[in-house]
Amino acid sequence: MACCTSTSGAPDITVNKNVDFIMAVEVYNPDGSSMDLTGYTAQSQIRNKKGGTLLAEFVATVVDVTGGIIQLFLPQSVCETLEFSNYAVYDLIIEDLAGLKYFVTGGKVYLDVGVTR
Secondary structure, three states: OOOOEEOOOOOOEEEEOOOOEEEEEEEEOOOOOEOOOOOOEEEEEEEOOOOOOEEEEOEEEEEEOOOOEEEEEEOHHHHOOOOOOOOEEEEEEEEOOOOOEEEEEEEEEEEEOOOOO
């Protein structure tokens, strides 16, 4: 099976250290239709570099099975502990019931200290 694309390709993201981080990712089949995520699980991590040290793990939840939508969530308590210079990296993978894993999206992670405390 050829899999999959997301709505935003490989988006870089900015995590504000003062708030929860929530992002929705829409997953599509190669023909452009929404991917049915029945039986799939999702996993997403932030690392200091590809293959590097794990900095955080998103709570990755399939929130719309037939619509192909996955939510990535980091609580503020995790966001406030993130420390890295320049940028880190993340990706999102899904796994089917047979144990096959597919890359969905990924990119750079930037930090913002925010304004309101």
